[in-house]
Amino acid sequence: MSGLDPLAGVDSANGRRDPMRMQEKLVLRIVSKATVPFILLFALYVQFHGDFGPGGGFQAGVIFAAGLILYGVIFGLDMLERVAPPRVVEFGIALGILIYGGVGVVSLFLGHGDAPAGNFLDYNGLAHDPVHGQHLGILLVELGVGITVTAAMLAIFYMFAGRRMVERPEFGAPEEDQP
Amino acid sequence: MSAKQQTSGLAMIELILFVLLVATAVVVARLRDLFAAVMLTGIFSLVSAGLFTLMDAVDVAFTEAAVGAGISTILMLGTLSLTARREEQQPVRLLPFLVVILVGGALIAGTVDMPAYGALEAPIHQHPMYNEFITGTEQKVHLPNVVTAVLASYRGYDTFGETTVVFAAAIGVFLVLGGRRKKSAKIDGGTP
Amino acid sequence: MSQVMDHGIYWLCIVLMMIGLYTVISRDNLVKKIMGLNIFQVSVIMFYVSMGKISGGTPPILVPKDQPGAAEVVYSNPLPHVLMLTAIVVGVATTALGLALVVRIQEMYGTVEEDEIIEMDRTE
Numbered sequence: 412m413s414g415l416d417p418l419a420g421v422d423s424a425n426g427r428r429d430p431m432r433m434q435e436k437l438v439l440r441i442v443s444k445a446t447v448p449f450i451l452l453f454a455l456y457v458q459f460h461g462d463f464g465p466g467g468g469f470q471a472g473v474i475f476a477a478g479l480i481l482y483g484v485i486f487g488l489d490m491l492e493r494v495a496p497p498r499v500v501e502f503g504i505a506l507g508i509l510i511y512g513g514v515g516v517v518s519l520f521l522g523h524g525d526a527p528a529g530n531f532l533d534y535n536g537l538a539h540d541p542v543h544g545q546h547l548g549i550l551l552v553e554l555g556v557g558i559t560v561t562a563a564m565l566a567i568f569y570m571f572a573g574r575r576m577v578e579r580p581e582f583g584a585p586e587e588d589q590p
Numbered sequence: 591m592s593a594k595q596q597t598s599g600l601a602m603i604e605l606i607l608f609v610l611l612v613a614t615a616v617v618v619a620r621l622r623d624l625f626a627a628v629m630l631t632g633i634f635s636l637v638s639a640g641l642f643t644l645m646d647a648v649d650v651a652f653t654e655a656a657v658g659a660g661i662s663t664i665l666m667l668g669t670l671s672l673t674a675r676r677e678e679q680q681p682v683r684l685l686p687f688l689v690v691i692l693v694g695g696a697l698i699a700g701t702v703d704m705p706a707y708g709a710l711e712a713p714i715h716q717h718p719m720y721n722e723f724i725t726g727t728e729q730k731v732h733l734p735n736v737v738t739a740v741l742a743s744y745r746g747y748d749t750f751g752e753t754t755v756v757f758a759a760a761i762g763v764f765l766v767l768g769g770r771r772k773k774s775a776k777i778d779g780g781t782p
Numbered sequence: 783m784s785q786v787m788d789h790g791i792y793w794l795c796i797v798l799m800m801i802g803l804y805t806v807i808s809r810d811n812l813v814k815k816i817m818g819l820n821i822f823q824v825s826v827i828m829f830y831v832s833m834g835k836i837s838g839g840t841p842p843i844l845v846p847k848d849q850p851g852a853a854e855v856v857y858s859n860p861l862p863h864v865l866m867l868t869a870i871v872v873g874v875a876t877t878a879l880g881l882a883l884v885v886r887i888q889e890m891y892g893t894v895e896e897d898e899i900i901e902m903d904r905t906e
Contacts, residue, residue: 465737504761511750511753546731549742553738553742556753564661574672608791612794647863677814686808707789710837
């Protein structure tokens with residue numbers, strides 16, 4: 412068992428988990444409060460500007476999840492669960508894949524030009540013009556990727572961060588996390 | 591500054607960054623304090639992101655910086671908080687070292703007849719698909735970022751499968767670490 | 783000498799790869815093994831990306847056609863970038879799964895040192 416908990420403060424002197432320690436650090440609180448909105452905004456920029464510059468669904472998803480995780484590490488898991496409820500996050504993992512696969516299936520049925528039907532993930536038929544169809548398809552597909560990556564990373568973080576409270580009752584009950 | 595000088599200057603920066611990367615990797619492999627090693631893997635990712643930028647792979651650099659310095663580090667720290675923070679002392683073993691020297695030697699021997707680094711004549715750049723990706727993106731997809739176009743349109747199947755891998759990994763972590771964290775779980779938490 | 787100039791980057795990739803491989807096969811600590819796996823992964827990604835590089839090329843983000851000199855621009859090969867982009871995300875997913883298994887092993891055995899785990903299995 413570790414003497415010092417790197418993720419959230421554990422007082423190694425008496426071995427008791429001190430959930431307030433991270434939350435008492437004023438500089439961390441203020442700086443993270445100031446930066447989290449910009450991290451999330453930047454993630455959205457990366458998501459929707461990915462067609463024109465570097466970026467895309469993967470990067471945006473990871474940055475969005477990282478912003479939320481920063482919030483969770485500083486302000487506690489309970490606060491993060493209020494922002495992103497685990498149920499919504501679990502739903503999001505599947506939703507992203509569904510959007511991706513749904514675009515594929517829709518393009519399967521929409522032909523363009525002479526073809527009566529298209530191919531799976533062939534975006535040409537999604538709009539009146541093949542180029543616009545490609546734009547729309549790429550945007551939707553990247554959105555699906557972004558949602559799945561954000562939700563999967565958050566869900567994995569919840570699993571790891573929630574583990575300690577389940578398996579280590581000697582560190583105090585989860586209710587004590589409430590400030 | 592001429593174009594040639596500029597290229598050799600960039601090659602110099604590339605070399606320095608790569609040596610820094612290898613040095614970081616050696617330190618990560620040797621350190622017994624796992625907490626410090628995790629922090630160094632974050633630095634390792636950032637240096638490699640710099641290298642990717644120099645190799646014109648801006649999207650890869652972006653992803654590596656976000657993933658390596660952000661998510662991976664957090665997950666490793668989470669694991670360390672649940673396991674040991676220090677690595678146990680262990681005797682030096684010769685066999686792994688020999689294996690590594692042999693494999694590395696064989697791989698280096700394999701690179702000897704590879705095309706030179708950065709050569710335009712390399713088969714990968716002469717393949718018709720290279721031109722298709724560049725001009726096709728310009729004409730059929732009309733997006734400036736070729737990587738996004740290839741990722742989502744040309745190789746849409748690939749990306750779909752790969753998103754499914756992320757999904758499967760999340761499900762796997764769910765299965766391994768057990769369902770949702772609930773307040774009731776602490777009642778049957780028992781002894782750790 | 784020209785060998786070193788032409789293939790030096792590849793050799794450095796291989797050196798990095800061997801550091802990762804050595805960490806994976808020689809260390810007993812499971813978290814350290816996963817760190818070695820990460821080093822190995824970055825080296826493979828680096829190798830792929832270095833093959834897509836063209837000297838004097840630019841990142842594969844198209845320059846507008848009406849810009850002067852746009853016709854002479856050489857773009858680095860985008861295909862390795864696309865493949866490695868997916869590899870990184872799959873890599874972090876596998877890392878997460880591996881770390882989850884490490885956490886479970888810690889709970890079952892009380893240790894993450896491989897030799898101790900094997901010893902426990904043997905005495906059982």
